[in-house]
Amino acid sequence: MTMLIIDAAEMAGGDRLRQVMIALSDVFQDLRSGKEQSPPRTLLDHGRSEMLVSPASWLKRGVASVKITTLTPGNSAHGLPLIHGVVVLTDINTGQMLALLDGASLTAVRTGAVAGLATDLCANADAGNLAILGAGVQARAVLLAMLAVRPIRKVRIFSRTPARTERFVQWARTVTAAEVAICHSVIEAVQGADIICTTTSTSSSQPLIEADWVTPGAHLNIIGGTHEEAIEVDPALLKTAFVVVETAAAAREDAGEVRTALTQGYLQPEDLNELGAVILGESAADEGQTTLFRSVGLAIEDTAAAIALYPSTEKKPC
Numbered sequence: 001m002t003m004l005i006i007d008a009a010e011m012a013g014g015d016r017l018r019q020v021m022i023a024l025s026d027v028f029q030d031l032r033s034g035k036e037q038s039p040p041r042t043l044l045d046h047g048r049s050e051m052l053v054s055p056a057s058w059l060k061r062g063v064a065s066v067k068i069t070t071l072t073p074g075n076s077a078h079g080l081p082l083i084h085g086v087v088v089l090t091d092i093n094t095g096q097m098l099a100l101l102d103g104a105s106l107t108a109v110r111t112g113a114v115a116g117l118a119t120d121l122c123a124n125a126d127a128g129n130l131a132i133l134g135a136g137v138q139a140r141a142v143l144l145a146m147l148a149v150r151p152i153r154k155v156r157i158f159s160r161t162p163a164r165t166e167r168f169v170q171w172a173r174t175v176t177a178a179e180v181a182i183c184h185s186v187i188e189a190v191q192g193a194d195i196i197c198t199t200t201s202t203s204s205s206q207p208l209i210e211a212d213w214v215t216p217g218a219h220l221n222i223i224g225g226t227h228e229e230a231i232e233v234d235p236a237l238l239k240t241a242f243v244v245v246e247t248a249a250a251a252r253e254d255a256g257e258v259r260t261a262l263t264q265g266y267l268q269p270e271d272l273n274e275l276g277a278v279i280l281g282e283s284a285a286d287e288g289q290t291t292l293f294r295s296v297g298l299a300i301e302d303t304a305a306a307i308a309l310y311p312s313t314e315k316k317p318c
Helices: 014-032 073-078 103-120 137-151 162-175 186-190 235-239 247-255 256-264 275-279 299-312
Strands: 004-006 042-045 050-058 063-071 083-091 097-102 129-133 154-158 179-182 195-198 220-222 244-247 272-274 291-294
Touching: 004 299, 014 103, 014 137, 014 272, 014 275, 014 299, 050 162, 063 299, 083 103, 083 179, 083 299, 097 103, 103 220, 103 244, 103 275, 103 291, 103 299, 129 137, 129 186, 137 162, 137 195, 154 162, 154 186, 162 179, 162 247, 186 291, 235 256, 244 247, 244 256, 244 275, 247 256, 247 272, 272 275
Parallel strands: 004 097, 129 154, 129 195, 154 179, 195 220, 220 291, 244 272, 244 291
Antiparallel strands: 042 050, 050 063, 063 083, 083 097
C-alpha cells in the first residue's frame, strides 16, 4: 500500500467538515463509554516555541495516528502561522503508514468541527448572530463550522491585527451571504451575540470577555489560548453556564478557565459535562441557560479527523 499525502486543499469544503463532525461524534461516544482513551500529549518546550507529540488509536476503526505540532506565539509578528505540524495515519492491523496529513490544516478542521458539534448540541436552533475573536486559520475554520450547523445571518469579527482582519473579512464574504462586520473592541463584538467563538493565541490569564458582556442563553466556543493558564473568558461565567468539555480530566489539566473556576469555587468537578455525555443524552442544559464549550484538543480527535478525511480525498502517492 502506498502512503498518501493529504494537503490543505483536500481537507477543505463543507462535505469534509461534516464527515469530520460525524467521526468526532462517534469517537466521543466511545470515549464516554470507556471503549477508547486519549493518551496525554508530550510537550517539549524550546523557549520561543513548543513541540507537542500526540499519539492515539481508534480500535473500532483499526487506525492510529501521531501528530507532531509546533506552536510559536511570536510567529504572527513575522507573518507566519501560529501552528505547523504533520499527522501520520497508520493501520494498526498491518502497521502500514496510510497517509501523511498537513498538521496545521487538520488541527484547524477538527477544531472547527468539534466546535460545530458542540454548537449543534447546545446553541439555540435559530442562533444567527455570530461573534468571532481572532482572524487566523482557526477563525476561518470555526466560521465554516458555524455556517454548517446554524443559520448565521451576521458575523462580527474582532482582531488586534487590522491587516489580518481585513483579509478575514474579504474571505468571509466569499463563503457566506451573511453580513460581515468589523468591530473595534471585544465588547462591541460579543454583546448581543447568540454564538461567541474565541480563537485567539492569548497567553494571558486576564480574560478577554467579561461575564456580564455575554447575553444570557448565548453559546460560547472557547478554543484559543496558548497554554493551560491562558484565559479567554471570565471564569465567573462558568458559575451559571452549562459547561461542556471534551473530557473532564483533560479540561482540569489544560483549560485555564476551568482550572480557575474550580479553584475559585465557581465550579465543582461534577459540573463538567463531557461532550460524549451530551451526545448520548445523559446531560443537557436547562432551557435558556448559557452554554459554554471549552476545548483543549485531544489526540484521538486528530485520529478521528484523519480517518474521516482519508477515504474522501483524491489519492496522491508519496
